[in-house]
Amino acid sequence: MTALAIRRLGHRYGLTSVLSGVDLDLRAGETLALVGPSGCGKSTLLHVVAGLLEPSEGRVRSTFRGIGCVFQQPRLMPWKHAVDNIALGMKALRVPAAARRRRALDWAARMGLSAEDGRKYPHELSGGMQSRVALGRALAVAPELLLLDEPFAALDVGLKLELYAVLREQVERGGSAVLMITHDLMEAVRLADRIAVMASGPGRVLHEFAVERPRAARDEAWIHRTTADLMGMPPVRECFGLVPVPEAGT
Amino acid sequence: MTYGSDAPAGWMAAASRRLAGGAGAVLAYLWSGWGAVASLLLFCALWEWGGQYYGPLILPGPLATFQRLGDLLASGLAAPELWISARRTLTGLGAAVLAGSVLGMLAGRSLTAALVSRPLVTLLLGMPPIAWLVLAMLWFGMGDATPVFTVAVACFPIVFAGAMQGARTLDGQLTDVARVYRLSWWTTLLDVHLPHVVSYLLPAWITALGISWKVVVMAELLAASDGAGAALAVSRAQLDMAGSMGWIVAVLGLLLGIEYLLLEPLKRTIERWRAADAS
Numbered sequence: 001m002t003a004l005a006i007r008r009l010g011h012r013y014g015l016t017s018v019l020s021g022v023d024l025d026l027r028a029g030e031t032l033a034l035v036g037p038s039g040c041g042k043s044t045l046l047h048v049v050a051g052l053l054e055p056s057e058g059r060v061r062s063t064f065r066g067i068g069c070v071f072q073q074p075r076l077m078p079w080k081h082a083v084d085n086i087a088l089g090m091k092a093l094r095v096p097a098a099a100r101r102r103r104a105l106d107w108a109a110r111m112g113l114s115a116e117d118g119r120k121y122p123h124e125l126s127g128g129m130q131s132r133v134a135l136g137r138a139l140a141v142a143p144e145l146l147l148l149d150e151p152f153a154a155l156d157v158g159l160k161l162e163l164y165a166v167l168r169e170q171v172e173r174g175g176s177a178v179l180m181i182t183h184d185l186m187e188a189v190r191l192a193d194r195i196a197v198m199a200s201g202p203g204r205v206l207h208e209f210a211v212e213r214p215r216a217a218r219d220e221a222w223i224h225r226t227t228a229d230l231m232g233m234p235p236v237r238e239c240f241g242l243v244p245v246p247e248a249g250t
Numbered sequence: 251m252t253y254g255s256d257a258p259a260g261w262m263a264a265a266s267r268r269l270a271g272g273a274g275a276v277l278a279y280l281w282s283g284w285g286a287v288a289s290l291l292l293f294c295a296l297w298e299w300g301g302q303y304y305g306p307l308i309l310p311g312p313l314a315t316f317q318r319l320g321d322l323l324a325s326g327l328a329a330p331e332l333w334i335s336a337r338r339t340l341t342g343l344g345a346a347v348l349a350g351s352v353l354g355m356l357a358g359r360s361l362t363a364a365l366v367s368r369p370l371v372t373l374l375l376g377m378p379p380i381a382w383l384v385l386a387m388l389w390f391g392m393g394d395a396t397p398v399f400t401v402a403v404a405c406f407p408i409v410f411a412g413a414m415q416g417a418r419t420l421d422g423q424l425t426d427v428a429r430v431y432r433l434s435w436w437t438t439l440l441d442v443h444l445p446h447v448v449s450y451l452l453p454a455w456i457t458a459l460g461i462s463w464k465v466v467v468m469a470e471l472l473a474a475s476d477g478a479g480a481a482l483a484v485s486r487a488q489l490d491m492a493g494s495m496g497w498i499v500a501v502l503g504l505l506l507g508i509e510y511l512l513l514e515p516l517k518r519t520i521e522r523w524r525a526a527d528a529s
Contacts, residue, residue: 050430051429051430052426069430069431071423071426073423075423075424077424077441077442078523078524079445088441091431091434091437091441092433092437121523123523123524
């Protein structure tokens with residue numbers, strides 16, 4: 001049962017066509033990674049799915065009920081503590097204040113923020129910590145659809161691996177569908193069920209790969225190997241503007 | 251490690267920590283006043299030098315002034331006049347703050363309203379308060395309404411401009427966050443829009459407060475029979491220099507009191523979230 005259906009989506013900013021003829025499906029509980037060069041319209045697509053933009057043409061049909069979104073910038077409320085920022089999303093769910101605070105503190109701990117960090121204002125936090133707060137805010141509402149726009153870009157490798165685990169746990173336990181945008185092909189191979197490769201000018205989906213192996217069985221060696229294989233495939237090289245890999249044996 | 255423990259001990263520890271933090275902040279604020287006090291005393295020293303140079307008829311020194319003011323306060327003459335002036339100032343200021351903040355915020359949301367109101371704000375800001383006073387005297391006579399109206403109309407454009415600027419510069423990115431998480435309009439207003447607008451409103455209110463006192467004394471001097479301004483006029487007519495200076499010092503003292511004991515701490519509490527260098 002498809003829960004998100006995008007058909008022939010197109011969008012124009014003025015005269016520039018940013019997206020054209022995009023078709024995508026996302027089922028409940030599935031993780032779809034969008035990979036593509038900068039400026040190919042991935043963020044625009046995310047904004048349309050999030051309900052922030054009315055597309056110029058095409059149709060988006062979504063039966064997902066709760067949405068959590070992590071934008072490219074953390075977009076935290078500068079006048080709230082980190083913990084209050086995490087709790088913000090729950091206000092729309094009519095969760096009472098005490099329960100909101102408890103869950104927010106819980107998520108702050110899971111994101112690796114100390115109690116002291118939780119009481120700081122965003123300007124006192126590093127970029128990586130701000131990204132974690134934004135991710136915590138999205139996960140705390142237990143969304144059916146999680147939209148991620150390069151959420152791990154500002155984090156170091158160790159932190160990334162920690163948060164991949166948190167994300168996987170949330171996805172498996174809560175059954176969230178995830179639409180994630182990433183530059184990092186390895187991240188996509190690690191986390192996604194399907195990878196859609198987008199090209200720019202105007203943005204469109206070139207190719208979709210299914211990642212067969214279940215997430216729990218993906219070890220580091222397999223991930224590296226599969227990433228290398230993907231990097232050699234013509235659609236991927238074409239979308240990033242790379243020279244095609246010469247055929248073996250020539 | 252447990253976070254957010256809901257045991258009573260946790261709640262009490264948090265409350266006492268907050269109280270200690272609050273007390274510490276108050277003490278720190280008062281202690282930081284030493285710099286301001288030093289600056290004021292330096293000014294007094296200059297004043298004393300000027301007083302000795304020009305003689306008590308032209309410029310009474312600070313000691314003579316404070317003594318005269320002390321006499322006025324002790325005799326019960328000063329307090330009612332100051333109270334009347336304070337009442338008029340705060341009424342006029344309150345009206346300007348309310349109308350200016352609400353209308354300014356509304357104007358900030360509409361590009362048309364912003365464009366239309368800019369020249370009008372310039373007009374209102376450029377109008378000298380004494381011109382308003384002349385009109386008010388013709389319209390309202392010599393009663394309370396004249397100073398109150400003059401203060402309100404002199405302070406309104408400042409608050410309006412600040413509120414409008416605050417509402418116009420709302421961050422679209424944060425509004426997007428509110429929309430994605432489906433926050434109610436009430437939550438969006440309180441948690442996303444208002445804190446930003448308030449950071450523009452507070453400086454405007456502080457400016458308006460300073461102007462309101464100036465205008466009320468001027469209005470009372472020319473058009474009222476009671477209040478600090480009227481008392482200033484009387485002491486001038488009696489060539490009581492020390493008395494005039496005393497009234498001026500009294501008004502300034504009230505202004506400094508309201509600003510540094512009320513508005514400045516309010517501003518600092520609300521603006522804690524800003525980076526430390528921006529004050």
